Amino acid sequence: MPYPLLVVTAVPAEAEAIRAGLAAAAPPSTDPAHVVVEPIGVGPAAAAATTARLLTTTRYRAVISAGIAGGFPGRAPLGATVLATSSICADLGAESPEGFLPIDELGFGTSRLPADPLLFKALTSALPQAIAGDILTLSTVTGTAETADRLAARFPDAVAEAMEGFGVATAAAGLPFAELRTISNPIGPRDRAAWRLKEAFAALSTASAALWTACG
Template structure:
């Protein structure tokens, strides 16, 4: 259980509804902020600023929702906790492969998770897979791209589209950040028959019960 006023942001209302269904305390605000890192950063920053301006700042912010999973590292329907959020496609292409932004010298692509907040979530969700969660602007849709991501990020457990943006907003406001995901599909070729949305939403509701 996380102490203090908690902000949980999701990409879409369906994810927010799944989180709300698991909550037992009114001290948690759950709000969808949009799909993708830019919308997530802008929406989260606004919510944090409004709360601070009202004299009721949040104690922490959690980015929550469903995600694609590296299925040799986490099963479909499983729960994931980020130990860091990585902007996996922020950088440049080159003849020798992808160059991350930090290697170009223009900034950071890795956003750390608040260690005490992660520790609290790990105690509450001991079965969750823990590792890097990748933030992408374009969902991976081929076996070749999935393999390249897995090689570049050997401890990554999932990919989604908002975590890094939420982390940047949280860092700017000085608010602890964490990312919680449940896996709806394998990363790779788009195979709707392999998607397990209901299982992922049910797992998200179950995980949300540990937040408050």
Template sequence: MTPRLLVVTAVAAERDAVVRGLGGTATERPVPGGRVLLRTALADVLAAGVGPAAAAAGTAAALAAAEYALVVSAGIAGGFPPGAPVGATVVADALVAADLGAEGPEGFLPVAALGFGTSEHRPPEALSRRVAEVLGAAYGPVLTVSTATGTAARAAELTRRHPGAVAEAMEGFGVAEAAAAHKLPVLELRTVSNPVGPRDRAAWRIGEALEALADAFARLGKEPAVLGVGERT
């Protein structure tokens, strides 16, 4: 068999950038729940929706319908300066549920500290490091939030709780939860459209980040062995 890749994005613009990077030729394939993914030679690419719940549901539906070797959460993100400036590519060494938990007198308590499960998933280290190396990407935790950061105070709090965090997005942990339920490895790859901090849409560079996303997948598509897919077994 030929191991395949499932790439999960939030929205169609991210999905289309991934497909463009992988060669631009894709066929539609329905999955349960009324969703449609795009199948390329190397990967199936699904726009599952915004936020961790939609990401988990969409990923789970796709994984129930076909077999994959690896699941990748991909898209654009906010980057934590100075390590991940606008235009940078980032690869996660951990996919972290940054706002899943409870507030207490001592501050935020992650869900793991409450005894209700895990707060993070880790990709295979050799895999994530190799992908980061090939792409020249910033490497560190990528935080999954349900409410995007819009203030300097919130950005400072997140970096205090998660030293070394390179980016903030809204789907990675949800994708990872579904992958873990199917006992599959997960990876998160993002390109930075804006700094994490005060909300300033005029400063966002969404088009540039989408082009960087397409470029990242074009480079990986030329070296599928880096991901452990596309090889005859």
């Protein structure tokens, strides 16, 4: 029997949406244990620690960080599904008078971890309408237009931001990794009235059908 696919989310509500989508789209005679869905906590530290613990207790074939996210206006609209070409820790580095210096420029490692090419190809084939681009990982969610503009300028290929992808990718440590998100709100000033959580969770359930392809 092949090893299962591990799908991790920040919060239980995301995990429940994914499980519902998997159950609705399961191919005939599919073993539900082939995809394991677990909430791991909010933020890159909790995501890395809990994912690492899960990977020490069971062997998995690949790891996917999934959930809802904020979308960059003009790049990923509300309700869209996005797939990360790379997961980038956007606030890992140092400030300087000239602007933010990513850890890569400081010579202390990398802030960018690419998705596994084969896993990414399988997901994009199963989700042809998904928007591909970088997904940022931040410990502090963007809440101002100024920060949103700075991030958009620094990362012209970024389509969304969340809080766990880079931590999960770090913990995967050689296992195939990918990040899948659906857009609940635009990045920028916090306007709860503009959030579309119900639609984002519904889109997450729908997109979860692609995980059976990734598991195959």
